[in-house]
Amino acid sequence: MSSFDTVLVANRGEIAVRVIRSLRELGIRSVAVYSDADADAKHVREADTAVRIGPAEAAKSYLSISAIVEAAQVTGAQAVHPGYGFLAENAAFARACEEAGLVFIGPPVAAIEQMGDKIRAKATVSAAGVPVVPGVSDVDIPEGGFAEAVAGVGYPVLLKPSAGGGGKGMRLVHEESELAAAIESARREARGSFGDDTLLVERFVTTPRHIEIQVLADQHGNVLHLGERECSLQRRHQKIIEEAPSVLLDEATRQKMGAAAAEAARSVGYVGAGTVEFIMSAHDPDEFFFMEMNTRLQVEHPVTEMVTGLDLVAWQVRVAAGDPLTLKQEDVRLEGHAVEARVYAEDPARGFIPTGGTVLAVHEPSGDGVRVDSWMTEGAVIGSNYDPMLAKVIAYGPDRTAALRKLDRALADTALLGLGTNIAFLRGLLADEDVRAGRLDTELVDRRLSSLVSSDVPEGFFVAAALDRLLSLQPKGSVVDPWDVPSGWRVGGGGGVTFRLRAGEVQAVVRVTASTVQVDDHEPVEATATRVGDVLEVRRDSGIERYRRADGPQQTVWLARDGFGFAFADQEVRLAARGEAAGAGPVKSPMPGTVLVVKVAQGDVVAAGTPLLVVEAMKMEHTVTAPIDGVVSELSTRAGQQVALDETLAVVSPNEEQR
Incomplete structure (x- = not known):
């Protein structure tokens, strides 16, 4: 086999860790690159060597072509693996690698350019006989004729940046009244993500299913398709659960789509691993x-x-080194079923806005048929500079039912303490009746969102929090002063120990008397708690609930079960997996990030729902709106300003006549 001695991985996070793992198995020395924000990240620790390429800002580090090429040259790398995201589909980066004598582990520059521009890509594959979605592009629309062109395509339509992917800048428009705002937002996000605000308008296929075909091609003219993946479960046009194979396709359709995907790859002289969607x-x-x-x-x-x-x-590495594919199409077999869930630092109850924080403890599942691709380590800081994906949990079984069941168990055994995640939401989605039956489409999550997320706090969490707090207050040592025992004793009997706890906006008074726990005015229940290592087992009636525990800064104690998290600060409990609802008056930032646009001025009269500002974090835009009818009485925020979670951005006061 031809190969390389050293390969630089031009990425970060779980994909960098995953590529490094394969390089190690191939006996190839790996080079990691990192920004100041990732100096102690997992991919840096696992690589054979690592090079700093700049500050935390992606534009000055992971998107700096010159810095990455220089790092490859300094470390003696012969090839560069781009991972996905950042510069992975950047033709200028691939060209710069070639000019520096480096092998770009990906397709030729011409293929990237043709397929990277959605307008050119559609024309290319259409000429090759591959069916395309009806639509129109910016380049074919006369000035001032956008609305007319969209009407010609027919509502609903999907606005898509021509130069990018991953759901960035995509906007679904149902009617003409939504068009202007959608165009403005799509262009802004496209410019920020890809440096190009050219748009493509496509007819939105009703009850759509997203099926993609994996292709693999070598430098000798061989092209294989490796079956399909069902990617219909999405939020914000981004995939969250994927599986292979799809329950929708029969063998005849599978082969027909595979052949079309292979033809699309051949039409641009593709080399390497790619996906036709x-x-x-x-x-x-x-x-x-x-x-x-x-x-x-x-x-x-x-x-x-x-x-x-x-x-x-x-196989990407082998193909890039010039090796031919040793497989033939008839050798490709799909055995069993696999399902993947993407774990994000986000809050589904607040529109999937990114969260952040320091990871206090990590527990990842394992076992037969379970795989975790992750970059999480204790102490990792999840900020607003990069994509919020933390890990992927994948389960394999002999059939779809077994794979779904195994994935649910694996997610239940996943705990990332210190920040809110979407784990509980993923488990709820997997339990959905239509998901279980394979009745999927890209709009399913939007239709079911209200039933999949909830701001309710399970009573059991308050019970666990109070019992854990009580256990932590027990005196230690061989000699114990009875007056130091927190029993709530008073003349006439034991009054119990009372805790006033808060999770998000939900408050509860929990009273513990011996083994009896009462939450607010509910009927008391028998409950006991024992701790084994970092696991708190809470027995309530006949059930046992498990909560992991970890000590962090300022004696913070975290508990987690099925993706939920609590943090103690004195006697206040914060539920990390839930957010607080916005109210009237002060308008706060829904996430840590950067203010992109300020749409109003101090003194402006606004109606409830009027867009005030746009905040961006982790590649996601969030429009902050007025909570009430009133006047913008305070506005100190400017475009480009960094803001923290829940930082006050503006104040909207009622009009005098409303008072």
Whole structure:
């Protein structure tokens, strides 16, 4: 086998860790790059060597072509693996690698350029006989004719940046009254993410299912398709649960789509691993349309690896080194079923806005058929500079039912303490009746969101918090003064120990008397608690609930169960997996990030729901709106300003006539 001695991984997070793992198995020395924010990150620790490339800001580090090329040259790397995101589909980066004598582990520059521009990509594959979604591009629309062109395509339509992917800048528009705001937002996000605000307008396929085909091509003209992945469970046009194979496709359709994907790859002289994405109606699986080709490895590649038994990263390296594919199409077999869930630092109850914080403790699942691709370590700081994905939990089983069951158990055994995550939401989604039955489409999450998220706090968490607090207050030592025992004793009997606790906006008074726990005015229940290591076992009636525990800064104690987290600060409990609802008056930042746009001025009269500012964090825009009808009485925020979670951005006061 041809190979390289040293490969630089031009990325961070779980994909950098995953690529380094395959390089190690191939006997290849790995080089990591890192920003100041990632100096102690997992990918830096696991690489054979690492090079600092700049400050935390991505534009000055992970997106700096010159810094990455220089790092590769200094460390003696012969090749660069771009991972996904950042510069993975950047033709200028691939060209710079070639000019520096480095092998870019990806497709040729021409293929990136043709498929990276959605307008050119559609024209190219259409000429090759691949069906495409009806639509129109900016370049074909005369000035001032955008609304007319969209009407010609027919509502609903999807606005898509021509130069990017990953759901960034995509806007679904149902009617003309929504168009102007959608165009403004889509262009702004497209410029910020890809440096190009050219838009593509496509007809929105009703009840759409997102099916993608993995392709693999070598430098000798061989192109294989490795089966499909179902990626229909999405939020904000971004995938959250993916699986292989899809329950929608029969073998004939699978082969037809695979052949179309391979033809799309051949049409641009593709080399390496890539993904051709199709959309089809759930009601008409015989008709499918090309959407785009991702000229890189996909986030969801592990499910394909698990059902085919192939290491796609290893094959990327071999193909880039000039090796031919040793497989033929008839050798590709899909065995069993695999499902992947993306774990994000986000709050589903608040519109999936990113969260952040310091990871106080990590527990990741393991076992037969369970795989975790993660970059989480204790002490890792999750800020607003990068994408909020923390890990991917993947489960494999002999059939779909077994794989779903195993994934649910694996998520239940996943704990990331110190920040809010979407783990509980993912488990709720996996339990959905339609998801279990395979009745999927890209709008399912939006339809079911209210039933999948809740600001309610389970009573059991308050019980566990109070019992854990009581256990921590017990005196230590061989000689104990009875007066030091927190029993709530008083003349006439024991009054119990009372804790006033808060989780988000939910408050509770918990009274513990011996083994009896009463929450507010509810009936007292028998409850006992024992701690084994860092696990608190709470027995209530006949059930046992488990909560992991970790000590962090300022004696903070965290508890977690099925993705929920608590933090103690004195006698206040904060529920990390939930957010607080916005109210009238002060308008606060929903997440730590950067103010992109300020849409109002101090003194402006606004109505409830009027956009005030746009805040961006972790590649996501969030429009902050007026909570009430009134006047912007305070506004000290400016575009470009860094803001913290819950920092006051403006104050909207009622009009005098409303007082």
